[in-house]
Amino acid sequence: MRSIRRNLVSVIIATMTLVSFYAALQGYRSSMKQANQLFDAELQTYAASLQMAANQQGVLPMPDNTTVAFQVFKDNALVFRSNNAPDQQITAFNQGFSDKNFARSRWRTFTQFHQPLGIWVVVAQRWDKRFELAEGITLASVYPTVLSLPLMAILIWLIVSQGLHSLKSIAKQLQHKKADDLEPVTINxxxxxxxxxxxxxxxxxxxxxxxxxxxxxxxxxxxxxxxxxxxxxxxxxxxxxxxxxxxxxxxxxxxxxxxxxxxxxxxxxxxxTSPEQFDASLEPTDLYTLCQNSIAQLYPQIDAKDQHIELHGQSCIINAQPFSIATLLQNLVTNASKYTPSQGEIYLAVEQNDKTVVLTVEDSGPGIPEQQHQRVLERFYRVGGDRHNSGIQGCGLGLSIVNQIARLHHGTLALSHSKFNSGLKVTLTLPAGEAHHA
Amino acid sequence: MLINSVVLFLRDALPLLLFISILSAIIYLRTNSLGWLVKATFFGVLGTVVLSAFIDRVSEGFDGFGFELLTATIHIMAYLSVLLFLRFNSIVLATVAVSLLLSVHGTNLYIYSSGFWSSASVNVNNALLIGSILGFGISFSLALLLYYGLSASMMERWSKLPMVVLALTAARQITEAVYFLIQADWLPTGQPLWNTSAWLSDSSEFGHLINALIGYEASPSAVQVGLHLLALVIPLFMIMKLNQQPTVTEVTP
Missing domain, CATH: 1.10.287 (Helix Hairpins)
Structure with missing residues (x-):
């Protein structure tokens, strides 16, 4: 199984190694180039200083560890040389730098003619020694890059581990959760x-x-x-x-x-109409028309009790699932009719505000005490309990269904006293929809 | 000396590590295991030891071109292993290809490294050591990044990319084989078709990388170009022809 930490650490270390090593390599090349230029300048200085030995003759003994050799010519004759230089001319009398082989080594040479003294000076430096010296100096700058890599790798490992601590903490909490533990996951x-x-x-x-x-x-x-x-x-x-x-x-x-x-x-x-089953595909629906349909459907029941029902308002469009809203209205109107005595009043109104549509259903029934307004929205709760004093059949699910449908449509449900002497007023506020254009 | 050892690793370790990373990315996603690589490394190291032990005798064969011809043969065998891997999806063939290439590149590394180290002073040895670390570090980092890049691409819409990259590195084996056959005078040298040294030199770091991936040559001959293209077309055609998600079968070599 792939590990995020391992992958991250590997990629970061690989990238940093690549970049730092490549930079070290380029730095090495650049330093070596500059060291060569420095050695060339040193050869030039050395050649210049040899004009002081214009009157010298013979062979100058040099230390064993020396890396340079020289020859001084006057009138095309070798007059003075170091003991590590051959007695033959090292290079042709062409001023400037060149590379030559002698004494079983490759040498960097510099030839210079001193006009006032009439002497040719040839100075030479062994390439291998010169390279070794230059590399020795340059390597000193590469060592830290290489030696710091393990430290860098450890630091990256620690930093990434710390960065993934929260993720690890969540994974651990989820891993150790019992099947019935539905407490929220918390991390600092x-x-x-x-x-x-x-x-x-x-x-x-x-x-x-x-x-x-x-x-x-x-x-x-x-x-x-x-x-x-x-x-x-x-x-x-x-x-x-x-x-x-x-x-x-x-x-x-x-x-x-x-x-x-x-x-x-x-x-x-x-x-x-439960959230798990609710089909969230809403469509523009006319609430006023649905009210008319519900009243028409329940009119025999209302008429049987000789109740008076009114519907006020106008066409108002909401985004809704028509079946659910019809169920909601059926429950509200049925409840109103059920708990309103014979010859009582039922009043429905549909109004459009700025961004909302408000449906009110009022009746002249006994109403519900204000302290129980929230409780009646609970499932199977009935005012007065099982021994409902109204003597009217019910199971205590009506308002619960209405509330559930209202919430699914992002609406709110409020209960209050009706405009009649007694009775309940149910106010449903739903977001206004846009009329469907064919 | 530092540069020499860096170049040594870029020339011999980089192509091998890139080849391993490509195969690893393809195989790991399907099998969730890199056990085959352990086996390949074991056989490859064994091959290196054997080849290094008999290198003198091998080199003396075929009029002094024994090592060149053996190297060319191994590269051709590695190429054929990749073709068979693409066709049959067998991890054994991937193991064989890596073992063969590890043997030849390992021997090269051993020969040159031992040559450098035995004849050098302490200072030079330090430079060789640092150069080896730099060369190996660069090669290994590139291989690791390629591995993660290809692994990620396989999970995205670029799922065929690792196969295409494998085809490119497979063709590179033929380019290498051709190079050694030309050295052994088994193939004509020929005039270079072009020279792109000014743009991208073979000896530059990037030149080594492109060479390790696709067998880049700054001034190739017609034979090299022709055989390289032929070697590339065959696996590409196989990838297109199969055009299905192959199933790797785990077979112990």
Whole structure:
């Protein structure tokens, strides 16, 4: 398996080695060139200084470790030389530098004619010794580059390791996480590069945690809600089996089936509009038209209670999933009708503001105490509990479904007192959409 | 002396290390293992020891061109191993190719290094040591960067790039073989077709790098150019023809 640290360290060390070694090589070449120029200048100085020995004759003994030799000619005759120079002419009398072989070595020579004295001076320096000297000086500047490489490698290793510490810490936390541990991952001083990873991971953990909790609650609540109509059905079934049936028993049986069917429908609605199942493809939808359709669909129920319903407003476009919004409206209107007494009032209004569309549903029912406004949005919560004093069938999922759909459409839901003497006002605010142009 | 040892490594270690890095990038991504390289190194070092031990006898053969002809043969065998590797995707063939090239380049390094070191003073030895470190460091760094570059390219859309680079280095083996065959008078020297020394000298660091990768010659003859192109076209054609993700089979040599 590839390791980020190993790859990074290898690439950085390789790059630095390549650059520093190449630079050292170029530095070596440049230094050697300059050293050669220096040695050439030294030869010139040496040749110039030999005019002082214009009157000297014979052979000058030189130290054993000397690298230079010389010859002095007067009237084309060798008059003075070093003991390491041959007694034959080293090079032709051409002023300047040249390379010659003598005494089993390669030599750098410099020839100069001193006009006033009428002498030719030839000075020579052994190439190998000169090269060795130059290289010795130059190498001193290359050593630090080479010797510092291991230190540099260790430093790079430490720096990269330190730089990847946060990543390692996250990996360690994730590695040691238990299956049921959905606590967020935390590290000190989150680096910018890891910020999104940590945020996304923690958001995922949060959603998973919420989903698991919801599922747990949902299972127990659903079981509890289904148990009541099932018990009723069981008793009624028993009565029917004993042929002690009355029209009241059959009505109760019918009610039990109806209630169970309602609970299952609501559970299905809740499931379909859950964030995990929600199809996020929204389309421009006219909220006013949907309200009209919902009222028309539920009108028999409203009419049966002789209730008065009004719809105000105009066509307002929102970006929505029509099925979900229809479910939302059905729940709101059904709730309003259900809890409003006969001959009561139901009032719907759709208004467009600057960037939002506001739907209000008001009724003249008993309303909900303000301190319970938040609680009724929870699943299976009913005002007054199981023994709901309204005597109206329900499972406590209606407003929960409405709230869930509102959140999925980036909307907000608010409960308050209605404009009537009593009753509930539900205000749904959704972002305004753009009308679809064909 | 420092430059000599640097050049020695750029001439012999660099082509070998680049060749190894290309094959490693291709094989590692498929097998997640570099075990084959350990085997190749073992056989290559063994080959170097054997060849170095018998170098005198080898050199004396074929009218004094024994080593040149052996080197040319090994380069040709390495080229054929690469062709077979491209065709059959067998790691054994990659191991054979690396072992062969390590034997010949290792022997060259050994011969020249021992020659330099045995006849040098302490100062010169220091220069040789530093030069060897610089040469090896540059060669190894280039090979490592090439390895990571090709590994990255295989995971991106340039997945065929390592194969193409392998074809280029394979063709270089033929260029090397031709060079040694010309030295042994088995092939005609011929007039250079062009001379690009002024732009990129063979002896420059970059010249060595390009030579190690694609067999660059500043003044090649017609024979060199012709055989190089032929040696390049065959693996390229094979890569195009196969045009599928080959599966490497792990076979112990």
């Amino acid at each position: 001083r989150i680096p910018l590069e890891l910020k999104h990873i940590i945020e996304t991971t923690n958001a995922l953990f949060h959603r998973l945690d919420e989903a698991f909790s919801r599922e747990k609650r949902f299972a127990s609540d659903a079981a509890h809600e289904l148990k009541t109509p099932l018990s009723v059905l069981k008793i009624n079934a028993y009565n029917l089996s004993k042929a002690q049936t009355s029209s009241e028993d059959i009505a109760l049986f019918d009610d039990g089936v109806e209630r169970m069917s309602h609970v299952i429908d609501q559970i299905l609605s809740l499931y379909k």
